[in-house]
Amino acid sequence: MTESFVIARRFRGPEESGNGGYTAGMVARFVGGDAEVTLRRPPPLERPLTVTRQDRQVLVHDGADLVAEGVPVRLDLAAPDPPTPEEAAEASRSYAGFTRHFFPGCFACGPDRDPGDGLRIFPGWVPGRDLVAAPGRAHPSLPAERGFLATEIAWSFLDCPGAWAMERDQEQRPVVLGRMAARLLDPIPVGTDLLAIGWPLGREGRKLFSGTAVFGPGGTLHGIGRQTWIVLG
Template identity: 45%
Template sequence: MGEPLATLRIDSRFRGPPRSGNGGYVCGRLAEFIQGDCRVRLLRPPPLDRELTVVADENGASLMDGEQVIAQARPQALELTLPAPVSLAEARALSPHFRGFEAHAFHSCFVCGPERAAGDGLRIFPGATDDGSRVASPWRPDSRLAGADGLVRSRYVWAALDCPSGWAYLHPGGRVAVLGQFAAHIETPIPVEEDLVVIGWLIDDAGRKHHCGSALFSADGEPLAWAAATWFDVDLENFAA
């Protein structure tokens, strides 16, 4: 393993499951150490509220918890065909039908947890379109998500693109899934305090693996960022509080 680049801490506010970090947020934090697009692979649940180390290696960067590798980031261009956007009006109409309002394995998730208050969680609640091909939610990032340039920090864009892809497919048999691999591309800076639309869609299933896409659009349908995710079915008891 190479030279330490920095230390970082995943505050419990940014959890997905109760005892580990939201996958998209953690991937976004590690991606900040890579120039350009990258793919992040999560090898272990990211621990909360303790110091982790980002280490440079010959292929990119790794997030370490002592000697354990938590995640690896590798430069990689993202090629993804986007479906048609969902209008802001339709996203607003779909969001109240979010399946997570009825049953949610991780109800305090930073991104899609119904228990999170406005200004604390992102409160992205994607509901399914009539044909079931996509899920969509409105999102209005507030100024607390901005960096020094006044734009949404990339880690929050990665987070916003995470959960909508997971909600793009059903979780049969009482099983749930967690993010295993994530690649994102931010096409243009994301403004705060503007109405946006996040969508997710299923690309294909391969046993316990689910390949999904997600995208962030402006209110007038301009694509701003997009991502490709691989989700893995897991036993809930391994991730519960």
Template identity: 30%
Template sequence: MDQQNIEISGRFCGPDGMANGGYVSGLVAEAIGGPAKVRLHAPTPLDKEIELVSDAAGARLMDGDKMLVEGEPLGKPLDLDPIPSPPTDALIEDCRVRFPPPSEHMAPRCFVCGTERDPDDALHICGGFEPEHARAADHWVPASDLAGDDGLVATRYLWAALDCPSYFGAGIGTAMALLAGMAARIVRHPRAGEKLRVTGWPIHSEGRKYHSGSVIHDADGKVIAAARTLWVKVQA
């Protein structure tokens, strides 16, 4: 078993006071070392020492005795067929126009989709739900600080980029909802500066649970990463 103390910077927030769910899921996936299935049990705190524990069964984030996030190797297909084709520039523009203003956004300072964040300090993927195509989509060009020494974008940022588009793609509107589960597979790691397109779409819903998918396409229209997510609306 490997155990290390980590602290998640406030830079990587989702809703106020907690870490972005896709980012922390990506941390767990990095420890697993491949396609993974992750469950989020409780919000992950920011700027506080927690533990990342990994073993043969998988990996988990712990706050003392409290399980925050746990993951295991995926071991099966994502069950996303059919994956949408890459969004056109026109669809992306329609999605961006439909993105909620800060006053209606449930997490306007989110690392992934927060419009109140400096684009140089966050992913700034801001595509709203376009009902005719039932899609949320946006462009994304990863910054150099998201890549390692090899120039390739790290797993945690790809998982983060797949997170919020799946929320908007689920058609939840602006309702408060939290990521409860995420499974993702990375085909290849893009280089910083690549021109990418990210799409989210609904799969099905039941009560407060919303299942959705998300995908990242490269400039050639090839899938480089995809995810299936579960969102749960927070009861008022």
């Protein structure tokens, strides 16, 4: 039996393609457990993407075109201590995306999205620390399973904070997700207040590397991620 999934327009990043973290999370569902997903082309919206398996690898195609591939991975990355919720809220007020955003309709970090429609994660720099942070919420309108956020939504929370952590290296150009690995720990209950952070890990030419994490009340670590971003232009 052929497996497939569709990326609804709600879950876009750029206007005509899927949010990278959401897409990677959909692929991770087929991998199971910790996964690393590489995006080979912009994920198309509103049409079935075919899923096939080759040994331990998951391949996603749009017709004959390879869109993404996922593999199991052991993610060995430690998260920094989170700022306080008050520090995250204050940092979010200085979110650079409020004044310049290449993808303002992005499901995860787009300021044009309404509450309950997008995640509205607006990461800003925390004074005295080399990381960005933002508050968030597991809104009841988000896809969930048995009272917990769906895998692809947890991956979405882990996505864009990594891009904004590399804001100083983007040279005023857009970036898109090229590769993402994530480990989900405690499931995120619907309705939970969250705190997302991102921190820089380095650069090689047009490739930027960052880490991300999502925390719940009391500093509970729900998930951690590592991204490779591609600078466009």
